[in-house]
Amino acid sequence: xxxxxxxxALATLALSGTAFAQAYPTKPITxxxxxxxxxxxxxVARLVAEVMxxxxxxxxxxxxxxxxxxxxxxxxxxxxPNDGYTLLLHxxxxxxxxxxxxxxPYVPLTDFATIGLIxxxxxTLVARKDFExxxxxxxxxxxxxxxxxxxxxxxxxxxxSQLCGMLLMExxxxxxxxxxxxxxxxxMTDIIGGQIDMICDQTTNTTSQIQAGEVKAYAVTxxxxxxxxxxxxxxxxxxxxxxxxxxxxLYAPAGTDPxxxxxxxxxxxxxxxxxxxxxxxxxxxxxxxxxxxxxPAALTEMLTSQIELWRGVIEAAGVYAE
Ligand code: ASP
Numbered sequence: 001x002x003x004x005x006x007x008x009a010l011a012t013l014a015l016s017g018t019a020f021a022q023a024y025p026t027k028p029i030t031x032x033x034x035x036x037x038x039x040x041x042x043x044v045a046r047l048v049a050e051v052m053x054x055x056x057x058x059x060x061x062x063x064x065x066x067x068x069x070x071x072x073x074x075x076x077x078x079x080x081p082n083d084g085y086t087l088l089l090h091x092x093x094x095x096x097x098x099x100x101x102x103x104x105p106y107v108p109l110t111d112f113a114t115i116g117l118i119x120x121x122x123x124t125l126v127a128r129k130d131f132e133x134x135x136x137x138x139x140x141x142x143x144x145x146x147x148x149x150x151x152x153x154x155x156x157x158x159x160x161s162q163l164c165g166m167l168l169m170e171x172x173x174x175x176x177x178x179x180x181x182x183x184x185x186x187x188m189t190d191i192i193g194g195q196i197d198m199i200c201d202q203t204t205n206t207t208s209q210i211q212a213g214e215v216k217a218y219a220v221t222x223x224x225x226x227x228x229x230x231x232x233x234x235x236x237x238x239x240x241x242x243x244x245x246x247x248x249x250l251y252a253p254a255g256t257d258p259x260x261x262x263x264x265x266x267x268x269x270x271x272x273x274x275x276x277x278x279x280x281x282x283x284x285x286x287x288x289x290x291x292x293x294x295x296p297a298a299l300t301e302m303l304t305s306q307i308e309l310w311r312g313v314i315e316a317a318g319v320y321a322e
Pocket of ligand 1: 035093158185205
């Protein structure tokens, strides 16, 4: 008898869960971007959110929660209600933070439900336009000679720009003066303004500035040259062993109803096959992932393997945050 009541109760719960998911969403959804507005993660999020809004019939609103290399925003979503109304759009930093931060207030693989991969964006080495070196070769030599006198901007420990700078310092065996920002948007403003020397950041934040001649560009970190910046050599052809693609993913807090995750996955796929999104991504030097990659399984696999990969790199570099 007890078992029947329990089974009935479970069935009712399951039913109400499904009915809830079918109605979802009934109000606006917030997508937390763990960096400042106007930067590359924000740019990707706003393009995707706009199409998802139309697909879901509810506003998908981007909220910027910058700070601590993306860990503040990610931490906020980890403890948000798992009702499908608070999501996180984060990048590669999701996989570096567990090693970089000795006391991270969340566990990426267990505190989040994955929805899907979005894109992988190459990075570019850029500097204020009157920075002395003109080629990557000259830049590396300049960094070696001037070390701490070179100011390098990044979006906090665990951000893509910090990682790229770390690899750059490794390869030149030098230490530059690093200046943290809450996102690469404001960092770029200071580079254009000449207050800081350089940054390595995603093409989604550097393409228009390079094309407009507002910054000096040295190389792109992709294996091949990019169609939108054809004159820019790859790091490899310019003699630097630094290849990195900044992958982005969409997450919900752990325990979110699987039917809601499925609805969000479909909506993400709609955004990534949208012609305007594809065209804008191409202008910015990137492309959406395939439909098979815009899935929870593919994002979980990426996150798992990248946590391992970056653990090795970070431990070798010996760089940690508190
Ligand atoms: N691109 C930045 C980074 O270095 C973050 C951002 O502002 O989107 O990770």
